[in-house]
Amino acid sequence: MNDLRRALMQIVYINKAFIRSPIAAFFTLVFPIMFLVIFSVLFGNGKMQIQGVTISVATFYVPAIAAFSVVTACYTNIAISLSIARDSGALKRIRGSPLPVWAYMFAKITHSVLIAVLLVAICAAFGAVFYGATLPTTTLPAFLLALVVGAAAFCALGVAVTSVIPNSDAAPAIVNASILPLLFISNVFVPLNNPPAWLDLVSKIFPIRHFADALVKSFFQLSGSGLQTNDLLVIGAWGAAGLVVAIRYFDWEPRR
């Protein structure tokens, strides 16, 4: 019980350090909102079809950038900030203390998920206020489930990828190289409109495409539950693989 309290306190400290760190706060909090605004203004005027519903492209960006927010807050943020903390010796210090390692990881992950939830809420509010996007009702459970599965999987992958990051200088490069190309081909930054078959295939190997699809489809589904079982299974498989790598290879000490 005491350890749970310690874990919760750790979220407070992690959040303090997060909002005071200009890079973490800017890239995690400001970037998704900035992209939402830019994409909606630039490409938002057209119409498109999703699940047989005609929508304005501007509203497409609400769930799409929600997906991006989760990837940024969970995968990118966790991978980069853990690499920096590992390199600085702060993680080693924590591991030498009586704080159980699960409590630290729990705090780190919970903090990232809370940031992701905040960003998704901002995206939804932005869409509702400026583009009249109505929030899903009957498909809300499916939307939230996709969010939870996605957030968990990208957190696991964020922890896992630190095992191939040699030092904190290399962290932003490795993390962005692994994520940026996928964001362009995965129905996030640009709606995929009859993509070449090979590109479609490539993007479907990776979890971002499935995550974006699951959020977008459940956001615009008119009837039925909106549950995208197949997408969730792929995301879950990636998350499980990430978890295995994270548990097996995570390092608490600088790699020098």
Next chain:
Amino acid sequence: MPVAVEITDLRKSYGSVEAVRGISLIVNEGEVFALLGPNGAGKTTTVEILEGFRRRDGGHVSVLGFDPATGDRRLKDQLGIVLQTVGVDPYLTVAETVDMFRGFYPKPRPRAEVIELVGLTEKRDSRVTKLSGGQQRRLDMAIALAGDPSLLFLDEPTTGFDPGARRSAWETIKGLAGLGKTIFLTSHSMDEVQYLADRVAIIAAGRVVAEGTPDTLAGREKAAATIRFRLPSSASELPAQLRASAKVGADGVELETKDPTRTMYELTSWAVQAGISLEGLEVTRPTLEDVYLQITHDVGAESKP
């Protein structure tokens, strides 16, 4: 006396580098124990095995009755650790950092007391990024004290401290020892070891090469003493029994003696009778540093093919 740390035939290699090659040591409770040795001797490796950060390849270690390799919580509750390199979150303040770590321990020391002990009271609300290197090291020491540990591992704790801060860190460590805490420290400062340690071990190339109290290490108390003085130019020759062991140099005269009491008597009674004043007269024993340099030099010479 109960034993705090017991190391038996400890071994550890990194690939082909044998960093620790069979070290055995005992540290009693309430003792200040210092581990000395040249760079790369295996001090940090040994300490970090005791702290639970590194795995040993062979031998046995017991820290407060626990095997540190198991990461037992009851052991961590009682340990304070200063690592050779600093590791604190740059965006938290001094007070926040200390509070965060206090929260991890069952019976922490009061925050103000911890910060006062390391002399950071004025920097309490500064972020770590705004601290100087030495102040960051002091914060590291504060973290080690936060849980009110009964056993402290300090790996070169005062490296980078200014002389005033070093002196007050020494007082802090002495104070903790006075409260019955056990302190296991590594250091390159002979003054520090001479001032703090009850017992010392010197390791070189992964082996213990000398062990004892700072004053008696390697027969230091029985080693030849050196008497130095300058003779006025008008002085006549030294008496014959002294002349044999005297080295006359530009800076004056040096006498090596195993029996300084007698030699001093012979020297001063001669000088008084001859009406000579011996300027700069002093008797010195080999310092800890002299002994240390001698021992580690010998080992270095031996280990060459």
